[in-house]
Amino acid sequence: xxxxxxxxxxxxxxxxxxxxxxxxxxxxxxxxxxxxxxxxxxxxxxxxxxxxxxxxxxxxxxxxxxxxxxxxxxxxxxxxxxxxxxxxxxxxxxxxxxxxxxxxxxxxxxxxxxxxxxxxxxxxxxxxxxxxxxxxxxxxxxxxxxxxxxxxxxxxxxxxxxxxxxxx
Amino acid sequence: xxxxxxxxxxxxxxxxxxxxxxxxxxxxxxxxxxxxxxxxxxxxxxxxxxxxxxxxxxxxxxxxxxxxxxxxxxxxxxxxxxxxxxxxxxxxxxxxxxxxxxxxxxxxxxxxxxxxxxxxxxxxxxxxxxxxxxxxxxxxxxxxxxxxxxxxxxxxxxxxxxxxxxxxxxxxxxxxxxxxxxxxxxxxxxxxxxxxxxxxxxxxxxxxxxxxxxxxxxxxxxxxxxxxxxxxxxxxxxxxxxxxxxxxxxxxxxxxxxxxxxxxxxxxxxxxxxxxxxxxxxxxxxxxxxxxxxxxxxxxxxxxxxxxxxxxxxxxx
Numbered sequence: 001x002x003x004x005x006x007x008x009x010x011x012x013x014x015x016x017x018x019x020x021x022x023x024x025x026x027x028x029x030x031x032x033x034x035x036x037x038x039x040x041x042x043x044x045x046x047x048x049x050x051x052x053x054x055x056x057x058x059x060x061x062x063x064x065x066x067x068x069x070x071x072x073x074x075x076x077x078x079x080x081x082x083x084x085x086x087x088x089x090x091x092x093x094x095x096x097x098x099x100x101x102x103x104x105x106x107x108x109x110x111x112x113x114x115x116x117x118x119x120x121x122x123x124x125x126x127x128x129x130x131x132x133x134x135x136x137x138x139x140x141x142x143x144x145x146x147x148x149x150x151x152x153x154x155x156x157x158x159x160x161x162x163x164x165x166x167x168x
Numbered sequence: 169x170x171x172x173x174x175x176x177x178x179x180x181x182x183x184x185x186x187x188x189x190x191x192x193x194x195x196x197x198x199x200x201x202x203x204x205x206x207x208x209x210x211x212x213x214x215x216x217x218x219x220x221x222x223x224x225x226x227x228x229x230x231x232x233x234x235x236x237x238x239x240x241x242x243x244x245x246x247x248x249x250x251x252x253x254x255x256x257x258x259x260x261x262x263x264x265x266x267x268x269x270x271x272x273x274x275x276x277x278x279x280x281x282x283x284x285x286x287x288x289x290x291x292x293x294x295x296x297x298x299x300x301x302x303x304x305x306x307x308x309x310x311x312x313x314x315x316x317x318x319x320x321x322x323x324x325x326x327x328x329x330x331x332x333x334x335x336x337x338x339x340x341x342x343x344x345x346x347x348x349x350x351x352x353x354x355x356x357x358x359x360x361x362x363x364x365x366x367x368x369x370x371x372x373x374x375x376x377x378x379x380x381x382x383x384x385x386x387x388x389x390x391x392x393x394x395x396x397x398x399x400x401x402x403x404x405x406x407x408x409x410x411x412x413x414x415x416x417x418x419x420x421x422x423x424x425x426x427x428x429x430x431x432x433x434x435x436x437x438x439x440x441x442x443x444x445x446x447x448x449x450x451x452x453x454x455x456x457x458x459x460x461x462x463x464x465x466x467x468x469x470x471x472x473x474x475x476x477x478x479x480x481x482x483x484x485x
Contacts, residue, residue: 008194008348010211010229014236015343015352018243022305023356025247027297030254034276035296037258 126158133157188422192340192415194348200231201335207231234336235343238318239309242343246308272304279303283471287478295477298360302353303470306344310414310462313342314455344465345414347407354403357473362399365480377483402476406469413465417458424450 137153211230212222220226232240253269265273279299284292322337324330343349365374378395379388427447432440 005347006194007225008229008233008235008346009226010231011194011233011235011239011346011348012352012355013228013230014239015349016355018239019301019305019353019356022243022247023298023301026250026301026304029251031276031297031300033258034254034273035280035293038273038277038280 126161129157129161130154185423187426188419191422192342192345192418194233194235194340194346201234201237201332202232204232234318235340235346235349237336238312238341238343239349242308242312243305245312246304250304275303275307276300279470279474283474287471287474289478289482295360295364295474298356299470299474302357302473303466306353306410306469307463307466309342309344309349310466311459313340313345313414313418314458314462316341340418342414342418344410345418347411350410351403351407353410353469354406357406357469357476358400358403360473361402361476361480364477365483368481369483374480377480402472406472410465410469413461417454417461421451421454421458424454 133154134150207230211228214230215222215224215228218228220228230236249268250272253266253272257265257269257273280292280296284296284299288295318336318341321333322335325333325336340346362374365377368374369377378399379392383391424447428440428444431443
């Protein structure tokens with residue numbers, strides 16, 4: 001018989017026994033630990049990938065948010081600047097107005113005072129003029145005019161002065 | 169090559185084919201490398217228990233022939249190296265695998281992703297160890313057959329007249345070229361895929377699963393016998409595919425080498441030298457091819473085992 005196809009049950013039994021032994025030894029000490037290890041590693045990789053993905057989206061969100069905040073801040077800043085500008089302008093206008101009012105008051109005040117002083121001065125001058133003219137007239141007439149004459153004279157001279165005053 | 173020369177010199181009258189066969193086949197039944205009293209006793213005991221006489225073809229001879237020796241040697245080597253590599257790799261968890269471990273891991277991950285998860289499905293862990301062990305067992309056996317260290321040992325044995333070492337050079341070193349070995353592994357596959365089905369569906373339902381449901385009833389008379397025969401043809405195909413591939417390559421390899429000696433025999437020594445470069449170039453090329461075949465056949469064996477188990481587990485209803 002061809003030696004290549006000899007039936008050799010001894011070898012068959014040996015192979016069965018050895019293979020089963022190898023199978024159980026390797027299963028316990030090699031394949032199961034290795035597969036556990038590989039599966040754990042695959043889980044780790046998947047986890048890290050998803051974590052990276054979520055971190056990426058988080059970053060994106062944060063970026064958006066910061067952009068939003070920045071825009072908001074810019075807008076607010078603009079508003080504040082505009083507001084303060086407006087306020088400053090208002091304040092300035094206020095102050096100016098107040099100043100104007102005050103100065104106007106001063107002017108009016110001064111004018112009225114001046115008017116009063118003027119009236120008083122005119123009055124004094126008038127009295128002085130009356131005394132002087134009486135003196136002068138008595139000296140000229142060498143006598144005392146009676147009251148009637150006096151009044152007439154005074155009136156006429158005052159009228160004359162008034163005309164002079166209006167002319168001047 | 170020296171060994172081949174030595175052998176052809178000692179078997180001068182043999183034809184190249186006989187030389188080649190002698191180079192691949194196991195040593196004769198009676199030819200033990202070690203004589204272990206206990207094993208011969210066990211052999212006769214077991215054989216007589218089954219009622220097999222000593223001269224029968226089916227005599228269970230447990231003596232250490234060369235293939236048994238190689239089997240033990242390779243299994244030990246494989247168990248030690250794989251456990252060593254994997255333990256070493258797992259114990260430092262963050263380390264990069266070394267070169268050999270990378271190769272082992274490549275096969276393991278590839279088989280897991282492309283074979284186990286594909287054909288067996290989610291609960292592949294139950295059968296993963298079997299598939300991996302089959303793959304690496306066959307791979308180690310195939311590749312170790314390509315490394316002629318036994319021939320080298322045998323040469324030293326012959327040169328130094330050491331009986332044990334020269335015994336080692338007799339017969340083939342590729343155990344997977346022996347149909348008895350591959351049939352044993354195929355038997356395990358057979359038991360595995362039947363066991364897988366029975367375990368999942370129960371004994372009766374598993375056998376009912378053999379025939380696809382929903383056929384017209386007369387077709388069952390055709391389908392059931394075919395499926396039933398297929399069940400037994402599968403392990404036989406596995407056996408012959410692996411043994412045939414490994415045997416064929418090695419026979420071709422030896423025959424290419426024996427060209428040199430048959431030429432030298434017929435036309436003188438110079439003719440032998442003349443053809444040697446061609447023979448050796450062919451042999452080198454064929455060895456490369458054999459290396460490829462060694463991996464592919466190991467993969468095919470593992471793949472088909474997974475496919476058969478998957479067919480038993482994932483039945484289309």
